[in-house]
Amino acid sequence: MKKASIGLIALLMLLSGCGNKPTEEGAASPSALSQTEGAATSPAASTPASETPEQASDDGFVFEANGISIPMHAKAAPILDKLGKPQSYFESQACAFPGLNKIYQYSSFDVYAYEKDGVDYIASVILFDDTVTTKEGVTLFNKKSDVIKAYGDKFTNNLNLYVYDQGKSQLRFVIENDQVTSIEYLAKI
Incomplete structure (x- = not known):
C-alpha cells in the first residue's frame, strides 16, 4: 500500500504537463504504472538536453543488486542486460528535454533511465x-x-528528505517518524 501511494505521488509529479504512452512490449497496466514510479520527481526529467552525460565512475554512490553494480550516468544497456527482463517497463515523453523517460521495474527496485543522443543512461534507482x-x-x-552511522552527519535536510552528495550522484533517504521510508540513488547533473 505504501509503495502504491508513493508511486502514485511520483506518477502525478512526473506526468504533470506531459503526455505518456506505455510501450507495446511489456505495456504496463495502470496499477503497475503507479507502482513503477518512485518517491521523488523523475531524475530523468531533471537532465537537460544541453548537458552531456557524465562518465560513470567510482566517485559516486553505486547501487548493487545480485552482484551487478549500477552507477549513475552509466550506459544503461549493459546493466539492464545483466539484470534481465524487468517485471514491467514504462516510458513517457520527457518534459525537460527531447527524448523519453524509461522506467524498468524489478521485484525490489526500479531503474530509471534517461535518453541522450539515442543512448540510455542510468538516472536513478x-x-x-x-x-x-x-x-x-x-x-x-x-x-x-x-543512516547517520553508515553515512555520517554531512547531509542536507529538507523536511523529511536527507540527501548525501558524493561525486556525480546523490543518495536520498526519506525519514518519517525516525524510520527510513524511501531510498533513492540519483544522478546529479
Missing part, C-alpha cells in the same frame, strides 16, 4: 522493500541513527 540494501547495509525501515 529507487528501492521499494527491505530485501535490498545499500552497500553500507541501510534498508527501508531502518532508523535515522542507522
Whole structure:
C-alpha cells in the first residue's frame, strides 16, 4: 500500500504537463504504472538536453543488486542486460528535454533511465522493500541513527528528505517518524 501511494505521488509529479504512452512490449497496466514510479520527481526529467552525460565512475554512490553494480550516468544497456527482463517497463515523453523517460521495474527496485543522443543512461534507482540494501547495509525501515552511522552527519535536510552528495550522484533517504521510508540513488547533473 505504501509503495502504491508513493508511486502514485511520483506518477502525478512526473506526468504533470506531459503526455505518456506505455510501450507495446511489456505495456504496463495502470496499477503497475503507479507502482513503477518512485518517491521523488523523475531524475530523468531533471537532465537537460544541453548537458552531456557524465562518465560513470567510482566517485559516486553505486547501487548493487545480485552482484551487478549500477552507477549513475552509466550506459544503461549493459546493466539492464545483466539484470534481465524487468517485471514491467514504462516510458513517457520527457518534459525537460527531447527524448523519453524509461522506467524498468524489478521485484525490489526500479531503474530509471534517461535518453541522450539515442543512448540510455542510468538516472536513478529507487528501492521499494527491505530485501535490498545499500552497500553500507541501510534498508527501508531502518532508523535515522542507522543512516547517520553508515553515512555520517554531512547531509542536507529538507523536511523529511536527507540527501548525501558524493561525486556525480546523490543518495536520498526519506525519514518519517525516525524510520527510513524511501531510498533513492540519483544522478546529479
